[in-house]
Amino acid sequence: MKIEVLKGITSANDAIAAQNRQSLDKHKVCTINLMSSPGAGKTSLILQTIDCLKNELKLAVIEGDVASKIDADKIDEQGIPVVQINVGASCSLEAQMITPALDKLPLENIDLLFIENVGNLICPAEFALGEHKKVVISSIPEGDDKPTKYPLMFTEADAVVINKLDLLPHLQFDVTGFRKTIEGLNPKVKIFDVSCKTGAGIDAWCSWISAEAKRVGSEIRKASD
Amino acid sequence: MAITQSILNIVLDEAKAAQASKITKVNLVIGELSGVVSDSVQFYFDFLKKDNAAEEATLDFKLVPAQLKCRDCLTDFNPRDSLWICPNCQSASMEIISGRDCYVESIEVE
Numbered sequence: 356m357k358i359e360v361l362k363g364i365t366s367a368n369d370a371i372a373a374q375n376r377q378s379l380d381k382h383k384v385c386t387i388n389l390m391s392s393p394g395a396g397k398t399s400l401i402l403q404t405i406d407c408l409k410n411e412l413k414l415a416v417i418e419g420d421v422a423s424k425i426d427a428d429k430i431d432e433q434g435i436p437v438v439q440i441n442v443g444a445s446c447s448l449e450a451q452m453i454t455p456a457l458d459k460l461p462l463e464n465i466d467l468l469f470i471e472n473v474g475n476l477i478c479p480a481e482f483a484l485g486e487h488k489k490v491v492i493s494s495i496p497e498g499d500d501k502p503t504k505y506p507l508m509f510t511e512a513d514a515v516v517i518n519k520l521d522l523l524p525h526l527q528f529d530v531t532g533f534r535k536t537i538e539g540l541n542p543k544v545k546i547f548d549v550s551c552k553t554g555a556g557i558d559a560w561c562s563w564i565s566a567e568a569k570r571v572g573s574e575i576r577k578a579s580d
Numbered sequence: 581m582a583i584t585q586s587i588l589n590i591v592l593d594e595a596k597a598a599q600a601s602k603i604t605k606v607n608l609v610i611g612e613l614s615g616v617v618s619d620s621v622q623f624y625f626d627f628l629k630k631d632n633a634a635e636e637a638t639l640d641f642k643l644v645p646a647q648l649k650c651r652d653c654l655t656d657f658n659p660r661d662s663l664w665i666c667p668n669c670q671s672a673s674m675e676i677i678s679g680r681d682c683y684v685e686s687i688e689v690e
Contacts, residue, residue: 356598356600356688356689358598358600358687359686360590361683361684361686363681364586364587364590364684365583365586365682366590367589367590368582444581445581445582446582449582480615481583481614481615503663506613507615507680535672536672539651539671539672539673539674540673542651
């Protein structure tokens with residue numbers, strides 16, 4: 356006997372992601388899923404953002420790594436609520452890993468939550484976590500061919516941050532071509548040039564993320580009225 | 581592995597709902613751009629299906645090629661050698677028409 360199913364392979368994950376989103380919306384927590392290759396600067400960008408916005412917004416972080424709590428310790432030192440998730444053999448965070456992490460955070464007292472995904476340009480594009488925005492970081496040493504090699508990740512991003520711009524004089528990286536490729540795949544994307552090391556470009560990024568956090572907060576309020 | 585576990589959960593739930601004791605075949609539709617690799621799914625499925633109703637199930641993969649549309653000249657095309665360049669006007673500006681989906685189409689049970 357043949358039974359028609361027609362269910363998306365990530366449908367179970369999507370259902371849990373929708374529940375996570377409800378919890379986040381209930382507490383008006385704008386949530387960013389931050390994705391990149393390993394070492395592109397996700398934690399550095401979060402640390403710079405904390406430094407820039409800590410007096411303006413109440414921030415929190417969920418850290419996803421295969422192992423260790425090195426990144427969570429760096430966030431904790433800043434006095435920001437942080438939960439570390441170790442995914443072990445899995446190549447990405449999944450919605451069901453986020454649910455217990457949300458229980459550990461004071462959601463009623465958070466405006467902006469960063470979820471730092473596992474360093475990987477493939478699997479994280481597949482698993483919604485309940486986030487409001489997806490941000491991809493690409494760094495100069497990775498080369499300017501990443502959007503061509505991993506188009507899906509860049510197609511679905513709300514913003515792309517080009518990090519380690521201070522290394523540009525030493526490496527071959529066509530910033531104009533890189534931007535053009537991403538905008539071709541994704542005309543609505545916002546692109547930011549930054550150096551987490553020197554702090555260049557961080558202000559523009561922080562202005563955008565702060566405005567997005569406020570906009571998402573007010574949209575949720577409108578929807579719940 | 582998470583993807584394969586998710587497939588297995590879907591088919592076991594469906595078989596249970598149909599009160600079937602044995603799943604003989606799982607028909608999957610995998611888009612070329614979905615990031616799902618059929619060889620990996622097969623490998624993990626053979627490992628995960630032990631001791632459940634899918635133990636004797638085989639997997640069938642229907643692969644859906646990537647189809648893109650050029651935003652500049654509106655040509656539909658399949659990216660060759662995974663190069664996302666319009667073959668008509670060489671533009672790099674395009675949208676995905678198909679190849680993104682990934683789902684369990686049907687199962688065959690006894």
